[in-house]
Amino acid sequence: MSTPEPEKNEAADAAKPATAAPKPQPDRPPRDWGVIIRNVFTAENGAMVTFLAIVLALVVGALMIVLSSTDTMNKLGYFFASPGDFLSSAWNDISSAYSSLFKGAIFDPATISGTPEQFFGPISNTLEYATPLIFGGLAISVAFRAGMFNIGGQGQLIVGAIFASYVGFSWTALPGALHMIVAVLAGIVGGMLYGGIVGWLKAKRGAHEVIVTIMLNYVALLFLGGWLLNTSVFHNPAAAGQAISKPASSSAVLPHLFGDQLFTDIGLLFAIAATFAVAWFFKRSKLGFEVRAVGLRPSAARTAGINVSRVQIASMLISGALMGLIGVTQTLGLANPNNNSLSPNIDAGLGFSAITVALLGRTKPWGVVGASLLFGALQAGGALMQTQAQVSIEIITVIQALIVIFVAAPQLVKEIFHLRAHKIDTGQGGDEATPTVDPFHTTETINVAGGEE
Amino acid sequence: MSTASTATGNVPTTNVAAVAADTRSKMISGVVMAVVGALALWGFGLSSRVSNGAHTQFGLKYDPTQTGGLGPISAPAQEVALALTSLAVLCGLVRAFAPISKKVQLWLDGVYFASLVVAFLVWAAAGSSVGLNVPSIIVLTAAGAVPLILGSLSGLMCERSGVVNIAIEGQFLFGAFAAVITASSTGSLWAGAIAGCLGGALMCALLAVFANRYLIEQVVLGVVLNLLASGVTGFLYDRVMSTNGGTYNQAKGFSAIKIPGLSSIPIIGELFNQNIIFYLAYVLVPVMWFLLFRTRWGLRTRAVGEHPTAADTVGIKVIGLRYRNVITAGLLSGLGGVWLTLGLASAFGKDMSSGKGYIALAALIVGRWSPIGAFGAAVLFGFATELQVALSSLNTPIPGAYLAMAPYLVTIFVVAAMGGLTRPPAASGKPYIKG
Known part of the structure; x- marks a missing residue:
């Protein structure tokens, strides 16, 4: 989209006489701080765009909070008679909502003198909410780098949760930690199988993965909520009339990470390990290299001797396995509200949030972690905002969707904030930023390339 | 795609x-x-x-x-x-x-x-x-197919002009929400219906702008727009409707219009005793077929969806046509949302479209991107989802959940069986960049 070519050429042209002439250009200042600072505010600067996208999304969220507050809108009726009433009421709405969002996500100033548990409580909530998002974002990234959209996170995590839950409540003969490990592995296998179906249908039958994954989501959802939870194997006899499974035995439950008072379990460690593994996978492994090659241009990859079908199946297996881990933390982790049992809404929309996380993190493993922390913080803060400021937690979904839309459309952010399209050439050379890898543009290349087949 | x-x-x-x-x-x-x-x-x-x-x-x-x-x-x-x-x-x-x-x-x-x-x-x-009440099953099927027909026609218009519309679900939600809140606060069903259609069109306008102007990958965009619609309607439901249900969220519906003569036919007579949205959905199928395959607009739309560069060369304004078609398609999926509330006389509920937008998408694919095919698939899926209601009293050994799964499994089977043999419009999902 953005073409830095002409400027590069100019730079090259400028550089040529410079090398020919014995004296390096004296009229150009060696370092212009003004220019450097102005260069921060360009559409090329991914971090800046992300920051502005978050700001924009929060502004839209604030507008929605005000517009939906009946008290405040009533004051708008006599705005011209007494504008202060409306403005202060609107400010009250926004500040109470966003301050409780902050208190719920980062820390509450009132707890500085409190116990460490109180002080670190919000942060540990954020970490707990971020954990499944990390798995999901990585899962989407792995599939995406192979040129596939895994919209089926919902289904894969449900199957993973079913497997983990079954092992959790029925294989109680396994001793202590082994029980937990087996339950976690079962969840991974469940998600992996369900994801593998998609990869297989895509590779062998040419079935489009977006359609297959969407359909499999509903199959899993109906299987779990409509049937499985009512069977005698799964249904908890103690909860008559409710579609809830038997609770997992305590030996399968993921233990607390930072002590019993803080709301973070060792799922976070799994997530960090998974991030390292995926980063290694992309950077160092043969399969990871093949995945990236297939994602960039399948026809070229095939010509180069890469078995495209195998790579597609493998990447969907890995993606499904990571989604299965969400199922594990949702059932066996502290995030489970029902005493570690399975319920029809076990997925909590995480399969779809995962897509937003992956895109915000630009499908890079550590970018995903950053995005997960942000969205985890929004979730954790949103819960407090709902109880303290009576602002529905649904606003968090809106803010997340908006952030992703704005990040995906840097052009829009540029137009709103009048950012420059390109950096000003300082003639320093060497520090010319490579355009950020934008997942959307990657696919565009794939389409263009594939369209010629 | x-x-x-x-x-x-x-x-x-x-x-x-x-x-x-x-x-x-x-x-x-x-x-x-x-x-x-x-x-x-x-x-x-x-x-x-x-x-x-x-x-x-x-x-x-x-x-x-x-x-x-x-x-x-x-x-x-x-x-x-x-x-x-x-x-x-x-x-x-x-x-x-x-x-x-x-x-x-x-x-x-x-x-x-x-x-x-x-x-x-x-x-x-x-x-x-x-036993089974045949006329009742027929009516349930026909009614269950209405949102699927409207949604798949909307998806059809978008994809035929080269824009993937995964966000039908979101358009349903937004349409349903706008319809209820307008109908309840103004007291006019027609105002509600129009607002619902415009709500769908607004969602589609977002799709069109971000797909054509800001070139966001369209499948991702659709998923994110669905999240956005679910979030916005859910938020406003919590803030406005849940406390003031009487003012903003009344269950009102269009009354049935009996077509004289046709409505007294045995067995299928009840099909001609339905409300206006029902009739409209079924009339739109042949209309869409005619428009798409027998008019200049249809030819241009298909050209833009198959080969935008060629269409541009002969002077068709590709981007303009895409904008117009996608926003018009939003009116259709918005009407599908209106059906869910005003058509069925029910109040708005969070995520009330419950996957119907995705089934509509499936109907479009199983119907191979043609109005008649999509109609057939929509009726089939309507039958499968409504059948569990008819069967719930019969105490069959097959749980209703498996029947409800049928549309999804059929779709997977069809895309797997046809695989590469069935294909969407060639330019579907690819933004057109002039130059």
């Missing part, structure tokens, strides 16, 4: 190989059909449910308490089930091994599905004293 091109890589591109693959796929799917038919023969025809001379009753009056009219038909369950399932097996075998034309193949598929479905119904209702 967007990455469909990567899939085509797996399908042999040369002509001979394509024909061979076609024959092979025809044989495999025929054999699969025969095997499924044989399983049905065993499961429905030979089960204990239909043995010992059990009979199945089919009621032919919409309101069974009404006097006069057609009496119920009672059929010997086992014989009928066996005959129908054998017919299905035969269809599968003929389809697999006989050299038949595409047209005959299509008919065979129709007979196959119909006989399996009727065999299933005979089996399910065997021995029940109430």
Whole structure:
């Protein structure tokens, strides 16, 4: 989209006489701080765009909070008679909502003198909410780098949760930690199988993965909520009339990470390990290299001797396995509200949030972690905002969707904030930023390339 | 769609190989059909449910308490089930091994599905004293298909002009929400219906702008827009409707319009005693077909969806046409949302479209991007989802969840069986960049 070519050429042209002439250009200042600072505010600067996208999304969220507050809108009726009433009421709405969002996500100033548990409580909530998002974002990234959209996170995590839950409540003969490990592995296998179906249908039958994954989501959802939870194997006899499974035995439950008072379990460690593994996978492994090659241009990859079908199946297996881990933390982790049992809404929309996380993190493993922390913080803060400021937690979904839309459309952010399209050439050379890898543009290349087949 | 091109890589591109693959796929799917038919023969025809001379009753009056009219038909369950399932097996075998034309193949598929479905119904209702109320099933199916038809027509308009619309679900939600809140606060159903359509159009306008101007990958964009719609409507529901339900969220609906003459036909008469949105949805199918395949607009739309560069060369304004079509399509999916609330006389609930937008998308794909095909698939899916209501009283061993899964499984089967042989409009999902 953005073409830095002409400027590069100019730079090259400028550089040529410079090398020919014995004296390096004296009229150009060696370092212009003004220019450097102005260069921060360009559409090329991914971090800046992300920051502005978050700001924009929060502004839209604030507008929605005000517009939906009946008290405040009533004051708008006599705005011209007494504008202060409306403005202060609107400010009250926004500040109470966003301050409780902050208190719920980062820390509450009132707890500085409190116990460490109180002080670190919000942060540990954020970490707990971020954990499944990390798995999901990585899962989407792995599939995406192979040129596939895994919209089926919902289904894969449900199957993973079913497997983990079954092992959790029925294989109680396994001793202590082994029980937990087996339950976690079962969840991974469940998600992996369900994801593998998609990869297989895509590779062998040419079935489009977006359609297959969407359909499999509903199959899993109906299987779990409509049937499985009512069977005698799964249904908890103690909860008559409710579609809830038997609770997992305590030996399968993921233990607390930072002590019993803080709301973070060792799922976070799994997530960090998974991030390292995926980063290694992309950077160092043969399969990871093949995945990236297939994602960039399948026809070229095939010509180069890469078995495209195998790579597609493998990447969907890995993606499904990571989604299965969400199922594990949702059932066996502290995030489970029902005493570690399975319920029809076990997925909590995480399969779809995962897509937003992956895109915000630009499908890079550590970018995903950053995005997960942000969205985890929004979730954790949103819960407090709902109880303290009576602002529905649904606003968090809106803010997340908006952030992703704005990040995906840097052009829009540029137009709103009048950012420059390109950096000003300082003639320093060497520090010319490579355009950020934008997942959307990657696919565009794939389409263009594939369209010629 | 967007990455469909990567899939085509797996399908042999040369002509001979394509024909061979076609024959092979025809044989495999025929054999699969025969095997499924044989399983049905065993499961429905030979089960204990239909043995010992059990009979199945089919009621032919919409309101069974009404006097006069057609009496119920009672059929010997086992014989009928066996005959129908054998017919299905035969269809599968003929389809697999006989050299038949595409047209005959299509008919065979129709007979196959119909006989399996009727065999299933005979089996399910065997021995029940109430039996199945045929007119009621027909009406439920037709009503269940309405949002699917509207949604798939919306998706059709978008994809035919080269924009993927995964966000039908979000347009339903937004349309339903806008319809209810407007109808409740103004007291006018028509104002609500118009607001609902405009709500859908607004969501589609977002899709059009971000897809055409800001070039966001369209599948991702659709998913994110669905999240956005779910979040916005859920938020406003919590903030405005849940406390002031009486003011903002009343369950009101269009009243039925009886078409004289047609509504007194036995069995299907009730189809002509429905509300205006119902009729509109069914009228729109042939209208859309005509517009798309018989008018200048349709030709241009298809050109833009298949080969935008060529269309641009002959002077068609590609981006402009895409904007117009996508936003107009939003009116249709918005109307689907209106149906969910004002059409069914129900109040708004969070995420009330519950996946119907995605089933509409599936109908579009199974119907191979044609209005008539999408209509057929929508009716089939409407039947599958509504059947569980009709069967809930019969106490069948098959849980309703499995019936509800049917549309999704059928879609997976179809895309897997047809794979690369069925394809969306070539430019669907690809932004057009002039120059």
